[in-house]
Amino acid sequence: MPLTIHSAPRISVEDARAIAYGVYRVRGEAEPLPSERDQNFLLHAGVEKFVLKLANREEDRATLDFQNRAWEHLAAKGVLAPRLIPSRNGQPIADAGGCAVRLFTWIEGERLASIRTHSSALLASVGGLVARIDAALEDFHHPAAVRRLHWDIAHADAASEHLPLLPPRRRTLVEQYFTAWKNIPWSELRRSVIHGDCNDHNIIVRDGNAVAILDLGDSVQTATVCDLAIAVAYTILDKPDPLAAAAQIVAAYHQRYPLRDAEISAIFPLAMTRLAMSVCYSAFNARAAADDAYQQVSAAGAWRILERMAPVSAHDVAERFRAGHAGDDRERLLSRRRAHIGPSLSISYKQPLHIVRGWRQFLYDPDWRAYLDCVNNVAHVGHAHPRVTSAIAEQSARLNTNTRYLHELILEYSERLAATLPDPLSVVYLVCSGSEANELALRLARAHTHRRDVVVLDAAYHGNTNALIDLSPYKYDGPGGAGRPAWVHQAKMPDVYRGPHAGADPGARYAEYVAAAVEEAKGNGGVAAFFAESALGCGGQIILPPGYFAVSYAAVRAAGGVCVADEVQTGFGRAGTHFWMFETQGVTPDIVTLGKPIGNGHPMGAVITTPEIARSFANGMEYFNTFGGNPVSCAAGLAVLDVIREEQLQENARDTGADLLARLRDLARKHESIGDVRGHGLFIGIEFVRDRAVRTPDAAIASAAVERIKEAGVLLSTDGPDHNVIKIKPPMCFTREDGGTVVEQLDRVLEELENEPRQ
Ligand SMILES: Cc1ncc(COP(=O)(O)O)c(C=O)c1O
Numbered sequence: 001m002p003l004t005i006h007s008a009p010r011i012s013v014e015d016a017r018a019i020a021y022g023v024y025r026v027r028g029e030a031e032p033l034p035s036e037r038d039q040n041f042l043l044h045a046g047v048e049k050f051v052l053k054l055a056n057r058e059e060d061r062a063t064l065d066f067q068n069r070a071w072e073h074l075a076a077k078g079v080l081a082p083r084l085i086p087s088r089n090g091q092p093i094a095d096a097g098g099c100a101v102r103l104f105t106w107i108e109g110e111r112l113a114s115i116r117t118h119s120s121a122l123l124a125s126v127g128g129l130v131a132r133i134d135a136a137l138e139d140f141h142h143p144a145a146v147r148r149l150h151w152d153i154a155h156a157d158a159a160s161e162h163l164p165l166l167p168p169r170r171r172t173l174v175e176q177y178f179t180a181w182k183n184i185p186w187s188e189l190r191r192s193v194i195h196g197d198c199n200d201h202n203i204i205v206r207d208g209n210a211v212a213i214l215d216l217g218d219s220v221q222t223a224t225v226c227d228l229a230i231a232v233a234y235t236i237l238d239k240p241d242p243l244a245a246a247a248q249i250v251a252a253y254h255q256r257y258p259l260r261d262a263e264i265s266a267i268f269p270l271a272m273t274r275l276a277m278s279v280c281y282s283a284f285n286a287r288a289a290a291d292d293a294y295q296q297v298s299a300a301g302a303w304r305i306l307e308r309m310a311p312v313s314a315h316d317v318a319e320r321f322r323a324g325h326a327g328d329d330r331e332r333l334l335s336r337r338r339a340h341i342g343p344s345l346s347i348s349y350k351q352p353l354h355i356v357r358g359w360r361q362f363l364y365d366p367d368w369r370a371y372l373d374c375v376n377n378v379a380h381v382g383h384a385h386p387r388v389t390s391a392i393a394e395q396s397a398r399l400n401t402n403t404r405y406l407h408e409l410i411l412e413y414s415e416r417l418a419a420t421l422p423d424p425l426s427v428v429y430l431v432c433s434g435s436e437a438n439e440l441a442l443r444l445a446r447a448h449t450h451r452r453d454v455v456v457l458d459a460a461y462h463g464n465t466n467a468l469i470d471l472s473p474y475k476y477d478g479p480g481g482a483g484r485p486a487w488v489h490q491a492k493m494p495d496v497y498r499g500p501h502a503g504a505d506p507g508a509r510y511a512e513y514v515a516a517a518v519e520e521a522k523g524n525g526g527v528a529a530f531f532a533e534s535a536l537g538c539g540g541q542i543i544l545p546p547g548y549f550a551v552s553y554a555a556v557r558a559a560g561g562v563c564v565a566d567e568v569q570t571g572f573g574r575a576g577t578h579f580w581m582f583e584t585q586g587v588t589p590d591i592v593t594l595g596k597p598i599g600n601g602h603p604m605g606a607v608i609t610t611p612e613i614a615r616s617f618a619n620g621m622e623y624f625n626t627f628g629g630n631p632v633s634c635a636a637g638l639a640v641l642d643v644i645r646e647e648q649l650q651e652n653a654r655d656t657g658a659d660l661l662a663r664l665r666d667l668a669r670k671h672e673s674i675g676d677v678r679g680h681g682l683f684i685g686i687e688f689v690r691d692r693a694v695r696t697p698d699a700a701i702a703s704a705a706v707e708r709i710k711e712a713g714v715l716l717s718t719d720g721p722d723h724n725v726i727k728i729k730p731p732m733c734f735t736r737e738d739g740g741t742v743v744e745q746l747d748r749v750l751e752e753l754e755n756e757p758r759q
Contacts, residue, residue, distance in 0.1 A: 011054055011097050016041040019096040020052050023087045024103050034201070037217055039099075042106065049106035051082065051214075054099040064093050064100055066144035067216040070137065070193065071104075077136035080212040082107055107212045109204035112235070123235065123245050125209040127252030130198050130231045133213060134224050135257045137193045145193045145221040151277065152196070152218075153226045153270050156181050159277035162284040170279075173306055177276040180269045180314060188262035189223035196220050198231035225263040228253050229270030236271075237301035240713040241369045242308070243317060246271070251324045268317040272309060275302040304737065308370040311359035311384070320367060330354050348717065350707060358383025361731045361738060363715065372714045372738055377569055377683075377729040380597030381643040388600045391639035392632055400632045403430075403625075409634035416641055418608060420579050422588045427614040429607040430629030434568035434595025435463030437605035438531070440623070441591045442467055444609055445529035445562045448616035453521040455514060455530045455556065458493040459721045461538040462531055462566055471531060474538045474721075486524060489517035493539045494548050497676040497687060498695060507547030515555035527561035529591075534581030537569040540720025541685020541727050543678050549585035562613065565589035568605075569683075572597045573644050573732065576654025576681030584680060602636040603627075649732035653681040660684060660728070660739035667743055671750045673701050684728040686746075687720070697722035701753055708749045714742055 011019070016030035020043050028045030030052065038059070043050040055064055074081040082104035087094040094101045112118075112126065150158045160178045163171050196218035204212040232249055236242035250267060253259070259267075282299040333354060337347070353371070357364040360382040363371045373383070381388065395409070403410055414428035431437050446452060454471050456462070461474040469475045470485045477483070484490060494510035496502045501509035514530060521527040530552065536542035553563045570581035571594050578584055580592070590613060595605040605628075617623070627633070644650060661679045664686060668674040675689030688705075690696040702718045706726060709716055719727045728742070 011039055011099070013041070015097055016043075016052055016054075019054075019101060020045075020050070020103070023094045023096050023101060024050075024052075024085060025088050026050055026103065035215075035217070043103075049108070050085065051104045051106055053102045053104065054097065055102070057099060059100065060144075061093060061100065062144040063147070064102065066142040067219060068092050068102070069142055070140060070145075070216050070219055073140045074133065074136050079132055079136050080107065082214065107204050107214065109206040109211060111201055112203035112205050112210060113200035115205060118235070118239070118245065119208060120248055122205065122208055122210065123248040124252035125205075125211075126198075126203060126231055126235055127228070127249035127254075128256050129203065129210040129213065130195070130227055130249075131253040131256035133195050133198075134192065134227050137195075138224075140193050141221075142193070145219065147220055149196070149218060149220045150281075152220050152222050153181070153229065153273050153277070154186065154222045156273045156277050159280040162280040165283040165287065166280070170303070173310055174276045174279060176310065177269070177272045177306065181273040181276075184266050184269055185262055186223060188260070189225055189266060190260065190263070191221060192224045193219060193221045194224055194227040196222075196227065196230070198227055199234035200237075203231075223263075223266070223270075225259065225266055226270055226274075228259075229267050230274050232267060233271035233274040237305055240711065241367075242305060243312075243320060243368050246317075247320055247324065250321045254324075264321050265314070265318040267321060268312075268314045272306065275306055278302045279306065300737070307360070308362055309368075311357055311362075311364065312368045316368060349710060353710075353715075360385075361734050370713060371710070372730075372741060374715055374728050374730045374734070374738075374742060375717045376731060377574065378596045378601050379731045380572055380574075380600050381640055381647065381649060382731045382733040383601075385600055385639075385643060387643050388602070388636055388639040391635040392602060395632045395635035398631075400630050402627075403629040407631055407634075409631045409638070410629045413629075413634040413637050416638065417594075417606060420641075421592060421608055422583075424610040424612070425588065425592060425608045427609050427611055429609075429623065429625075430633065431605040431607065431625055432603050432627050432633075433463075433605045434566075434593065435465050435468055435605075436625070436628070437568065437593035437595055437607050438462045438468055438564075438566060439465050440607045441531070441564045441593045441609075442471070442529065444591055444607065444613050444617050445564065447619060448562060448613045449526070449528040449560060451526045451528035451561070453487045453489060453524050453527050455489045455491055455517040455521060455527055455561070457491055457532050457536065457539065459539040460493070460531070460533065460536070462568075489520045489524075489527070491517040491552075493536055493542060494545050495539070495542050496545050497678070505547065507545040508551050510545065511548055511551035511555065514552035518555050518559045518561065521561075522559065527556060527559050529562050529564050530556040531564045531566060533566045533568070534570045534585065535575075535680060535683050537727070537729075538719055538721075540687065540722070540725040541678065541683065541729075543680050543683075544585055546585075549582065549587040553587050553589070562590035563587075564591040564593060566593050568593060568595035569729065572640070573650030574653055574681050574683050574729065576650060576652075576657050579650060581680070581683070598640065599633060599636040600640050602633060604633045604637060606637075644732070647733065652734070653732050656734055656736055656739060657681040657684065659736050660742070663739060663743045664746075667747055667750075670747070671754065673698060673750060673754055679728070682728070682730060682732060682734060685720070686726040686728070688724045688726070697724035699723040700758070701750075702726055704753055705746065705749050708752070709742075709745050712745045712749070714745050716742075 013030045020026045026045045028043045030041040033040040037056050039054040041052040071081045085103040202214045203210050232246045236245045239245040279302050355363045356366050363373050418426045456471050459474050461472045462468045471488050491513035496506045518527050565582040575581045591609045598604045664677045668677050673688050676687040678685050688698040688702040690698045702724045706716050716726050719725050
């Protein structure tokens with residue numbers, strides 16, 4: 001039989017006051033307290049405070065008696081507990097306003113939920129408190145404790161009935177936890193009466209220690225470890241490292257009231273089930289009683305943690321609980337890296353991260369700490385997307401070979417890719433990286449124009465080969481760079497914030513630098529190609545001003561050159577409004593190069609050009625690429641295209657990006673250190689300055705913010721010639737809530753940094 005969720009009585013504040021006086025002779029103001037099933041009021045009677053509890057009409061007297069006796073039992077065992085005040089007629093349970101009424105003493109203190117930062121000592125005290133309660137209730141029995149309660153995790157099936165109310169993707173997520181719940185070995189778990197609702201709104205804190213718990217309304221006889229699991233579930237919500245917090249609670253509990261092995265294994269699945277139940281009941285209540293705020297209290301936080309914990313192995317978590325502390329072998333890994341990995345490769349962060357798992361927009365360390373990945377534009381449709389991983393696995397189990405045989409996949413993929421591009425871009429070359437794509441684009445341009453010279457933008461990066469280092473100012477002008485070769489001509493990048501032309505028609509003004517570079521090339525045999533990203537990554541997340549490509553391309557083409565749009569960072573719907581970022585400029589390039597997101601991490605790249613340029617390249621010398629276009633890569637590429645469409649990721653980039661950009665612009669109003677916020681879709685830059693008038697770049701605050709926000713579980717990084725731009729280009733399944741997390745954490749971190757003395 002499905003369990004029903006009772007609705008609380010609805011007594012007015014005036015009636016509550018009248019009841020307090022009439023039944024208990026307590027005179028004072030009544031203040032409503034939140035509750036799901038009962039109705040509670042805080043009574044202010046002079047210096048004294050009481051809680052007036054009006055039970056749900058359906059609550060039977062035996063249940064209320066059970067709760068009253070449980071409180072007495074706890075108090076007798078030395079646990080700080082509310083004391084029952086009998087009515088003036090001496091009744092523990094009185095009748096008034098059509099309800100059963102009880103009065104308890106008020107326990108002074110702060111609710112755990114209202115304390116923003118939870119120290120290790122506080123978390124340990126939560127574990128200790130729950131342990132004391134469970135130990136005290138171990139020998140408590142009451143016939144009414146044996147009941148079927150819809151919040152009892154042992155009856156999670158009651159909550160799972162509401163699964164159809166959830167949207168499909170969320171349903172799949174929650175189902176996973178209910179499946180794990182079915183495998184909990186209940187017979188191996190000790191049973192006793194538990195508090196049943198050790199959530200952060202019920203835990204009272206004094207002087208940084210959890211000292212008491214309120215509300216026995218969900219008390220029930222069930223598996224004892226459920227109490228700890230419930231405390232863990234609600235305490236870890238929105239913690240930067242939820243499992244570290246959980247481990248601290250568990251360790252303190254275990255010290256006071258030792259857990260059995262099966263119980264340790266059950267904590268994580270039980271805690272997640274409780275949150276899964278919570279979101280199911282929230283969905284049900286949102287339908288049944290849209291104004292029931294209590295149910296919604298933890299729904300958003302619950303969703304976040306359910307999402308983050310989705311790939312987490314319960315076995316690993318149990319091992320961590322058993323070990324009691326996090327393992328850290330970063331130093332050993334670093335020294336192995338130093339021994340065998342080329343030292344020219346840098347590693348992110350002062351304290352490098354050891355990442356062992358990716359899932360959607362999150363990366364995980366060995367302790368299952370989740371990091372919100374805001375910079376990886378390779379894991380385009382989400383880390384480890386099952387559609388992509390199974391496409392790769394299935395095809396590699398069937399066939400992986402070169403492209404000198406007929407095969408459907410290379411054709412299907414090339415057709416699908418070409419269909420995303422405007423005419424006459426229809427000839428596809430499949431390669432293995434962005435560098436290979438640009439390298440080939442250079443050869444195509446030279447074969448077509450019979451020229452050598454290239455125009456590039458300041459601070460551009462196009463790849464790691466010899467020729468591409470030569471046409472990447474970011475490299476040849478940087479440390480170890482050999483400077484600009486004679487065949488490369490550099491144009492000022494169209495940075496409307498920092499550059500000279502912010503006023504009228506900056507697109508045309510900046511295009512003049514391209515025209516000038518084209519002129520310069522004329523003296524050297526003429527321009528073969530203009531290479532430019534459709535929004536500048538290494539340049540500092542620069543969005544091109546309107547008209548920039550149109551005027552630049554016209555100048556290049558008038559001089560006989562071809563225009564190459566490097567979409568390695570920007571392609572595949574990231575622009576949101578368009579599938580390709582160059583489309584935002586209203587132009588059609590002659591050659592488009594693709595990489596990074598194309599295979600969601602599978603090493604792939606592509607060049608798409610016109611039949612005319614392709615014919616020029618077919619000059620007798622074969623172009624062969626051993627791995628490019630192999631069936632496994634094509635299967636990966638097709639899966640990526642499918643997921644972008646089916647999960648509406650381009651639309652998500654448009655909406656989530658616009659929302660995030662607006663919120664970051666609001667943040668810029670508050671923080672002087674933010675000089676500029678710019679972006680298009682999910683390609684966003686935040687530029688930091690020392691002072692807004694002169695716009696002196698502030699790399700120090702940008703990098704300090706990146707380091708500090710990482711501690712809160714958010715991964716960002718810096719870019720731009722002055723290293724003062726924080727870039728945001730996350731997997732495209734990034735949500736508005738994720739954007740909210742970034743803004744909230746950035747706000748906090750900037751607040752701290754702006755108020756600290758400068759180094
Ligand atoms: C704009 C741009 N083009 C090309 C490349 C080179 O791609 P890959 O590293 O796959 O060779 C990169 C890599 O960062 C890039 O950002």
